[in-house]
Amino acid sequence: MRWLIAGFRSCAFYVLFYGVSAVLVIASVVAVIAQRRWLRPIVARWGHWHLWCVRRVLGIDVVLDGALPQGPVLIAMKHEAFFEAIDTPRLFAFPAVFAKHELFRIPGWGYSALVYGLVPVAREEGAKTLRMMIATAKERVEAGRPLVIFPEGTRVPHGQQPPLQAGFAGLYKLLRLPVVPIAVDSGATYHRLVKRPGRITYRVGETIPAGLPREEIEARVHAAINALNRPG
Numbered sequence: 001m002r003w004l005i006a007g008f009r010s011c012a013f014y015v016l017f018y019g020v021s022a023v024l025v026i027a028s029v030v031a032v033i034a035q036r037r038w039l040r041p042i043v044a045r046w047g048h049w050h051l052w053c054v055r056r057v058l059g060i061d062v063v064l065d066g067a068l069p070q071g072p073v074l075i076a077m078k079h080e081a082f083f084e085a086i087d088t089p090r091l092f093a094f095p096a097v098f099a100k101h102e103l104f105r106i107p108g109w110g111y112s113a114l115v116y117g118l119v120p121v122a123r124e125e126g127a128k129t130l131r132m133m134i135a136t137a138k139e140r141v142e143a144g145r146p147l148v149i150f151p152e153g154t155r156v157p158h159g160q161q162p163p164l165q166a167g168f169a170g171l172y173k174l175l176r177l178p179v180v181p182i183a184v185d186s187g188a189t190y191h192r193l194v195k196r197p198g199r200i201t202y203r204v205g206e207t208i209p210a211g212l213p214r215e216e217i218e219a220r221v222h223a224a225i226n227a228l229n230r231p232g
Contacts, residue, residue, distance in 0.1 A: 047090030059197030066204025079150035080187030158187030181224030
């Protein structure tokens with residue numbers, strides 16, 4: 001019976017959340033063409049709609065442990081599910097998220113994401129693309145926006161702790177920003193076809209200053225973002 005209820009809730013979530021998301025993507029394209037100042041509130045509405053569906057439809061509570069940073073900092077977040085990626089426009093004030101380059105090829109959504117100010121990441125494209133990525137990130141910082149990165153590079157099953165991607169330390173060095181690590185345990189409930197009711201927790205770690213050696217920054221970030229993800 002419990003799995004049947006969870007399955008029904010998940011089906012309702014997919015219909016409601018993605019149905020409204022399709023409308024909001026269309027609205028974002030219209031905003032890009034007609035009035036770009038509308039884009040930011042449309043994206044924020046998407047994040048709040050997602051949270052409503054997660055709480056009311058899926059029965060997942062979302063808890064924040066600590067104070068979220070705002071302004072020009074580098075936020076390093078654990079990535080276990082689409083949940084936290086969708087939630088970033090709600091969590092932070094106008095965040096610039098590092099996102100896979102392939103996502104920008106999605107019709108409609110991709111161009112809107114560029115206009116909104118996401119930062120494309122193309123790991124295999126060489127030094128020129130890396131310089132463009134750094135330049136774009138610095139523009140976002142100068143505009144007072146927080147940068148959000150998933151330093152493990154991709155979604156990771158709950159309980160696993162892979163090493164950080166090699167590019168994270170180089171980005172940290174070049175941007176010269178303090179880092180705020182955030183752990184999240186979304187994988188246990190959200191990253192599955194039939195989602196489970198329960199709780200997702202964000203735990204905000206201690207701010208790490210700029211200018212640390214590579215070994216230290218990697219070790220501190222890795223430990224902090226995995227604070228909720230111990231095996232077993």
